[in-house]
Amino acid sequence: MEYWLPVIWFGVIGFGVLMYVLLDGFVLGLGILAPFAEDEGQLDHMMNTAAPIWDGNETWLVLGGAGLLAAFPKAYALVLSALYLPVLLMLIALVFRGVAFEFRFKARRAKPAWGAAFALGSIFCAFAQGLILGAIVEGMPMQEGKYVGGVFDWFSPFSMLTGAAVVFGYALLGSTWLILKTDGRMQQIARTLARPLVLVVAVFIGLVSAWLPFLDSRIMARWFEGGNFYWLFPVPLLVIGNAYALWRAVMREGNDAQPFVYALLFFVLGFLGLVLGIWPNIVPGLSIWDAASPPSSQGFVLAGLVVLLPAILGYTYWSYRVFRGKIAADAGYH
Template identity: 85%
Template structure:
């Protein structure tokens, strides 16, 4: 029980974070791509593709954060102590993005300003999430399980790189979502944007992978020690194959669903590679999930709520996306 409960909670938290990245990632991507809209009507169309479902996506972020606090309080305290500035930037940007999303539909004269606010909030939220990712991957300066770095210990060239990489990655999710949900001129713009974005995202993934051996987070040791590479190698091979399929799907007209599905798979494979590299640490380079875990009774108590809550979230997510499936016309709106 003491061994498997932290493993199960690690899986739940990882699933919640992945679902947030995939589902809210394309909405942030729409904001990042907002400056490419040709006029206000076209930006209305872009935002209306996500209007019915965007606010439910952040439930997964709450699930991941609450699960980390309940199951791994030591890791929660360490991560928040080290990354409170990027986390604060992310939360402020997400609030800014949400307010701009709603207010823009009601505004008359100030509509362009709210559109700019939607774009800036989305960009800063994506960049902050990349900063957090890069700082965790790079590893925290720990002493006896406590963070000993300063307020800007997260700042490094690697975290800046991952911040920019996530911005472009979310932009790719946003552009492929537009291919799936729109037709006509807006879909043509989305296809035009997607082609270079695929190449840029692949290049960033290559840069990040090439940088990992020079970090002190022990991720590369995990991949190559004890012959691990041979049973972990399908993940990078599938990522390369997926990138090739994605490029082909984008280049072919008439395949509207494939680019978005393959972009989601690309993110999923990257996330799987990250988790495999971190395991069994929850805070690199040395805090394992068992060291950070709360007592089994606490994990069991919160797990009762999870058994009720998780199916409800999954059911609502499936229902909302199924109800609003299909193309969104330029003259339709849910506001």
């Protein structure tokens, strides 16, 4: 079990992070697209598509963070030491976004201000997540498993690029979610926004991929060492195929679910590429076995997870099933 417990926890944390990105990504995307609403009523409609289910999305972020602390405390300490400011920005923006979401529905005269706060919180949160991703991919200076860099070593042109890429990626998720959940004028606007966003996100993926070989990155090295590229190259091919399928889906009307599904697959494939590039490390340069807590600690927390994870999956499925279907423009949130 000393070998398999870290592997299990690596899968659990990865699953939690991926679920957060997929489920909260489109809500952040709604905030990013908020400035494109034609009036306050239309922004109400956009937010009402996510109002019944958005509260539970952060559960997955808590699961990923708490799992990292419990199962891989060395990695948790390293990430927070290196990325303290971006993580703090993300958490503050999440709080700001959440408060704005709730207060806007209750406000009257200040409603536009809370709408702007919802948009800003969403943009900054998405950008901070992109910064964190870029810094991890680029690598963090460390010695003997400890961070030895400066406070702003995460700040680089590459991390700025990944920050912007995540903002546009979430905006794409938000626009395809609106295609799925609305009709009429709101859906037309969503399709109009989704079409250029597909191209922009594809360009960002190309830029990040072209930049990777020029980074001193352990993730990039893994892709090309020991013939690994020959069994990893299907992932980039799937990304290209998915981009083409997504473009076709947003260009033609009909199956409103297809654009959202293909947009989700964009993130799944990107996450899969990251995991394949980083394995068997929890962060670049630190393996899951070197970073792991004692087996007794991992086993104890895993016993609780056996009960907790099915409950989270159950209420997530239930909430999305109950609130499935189109959301009418006059639907209310209280």
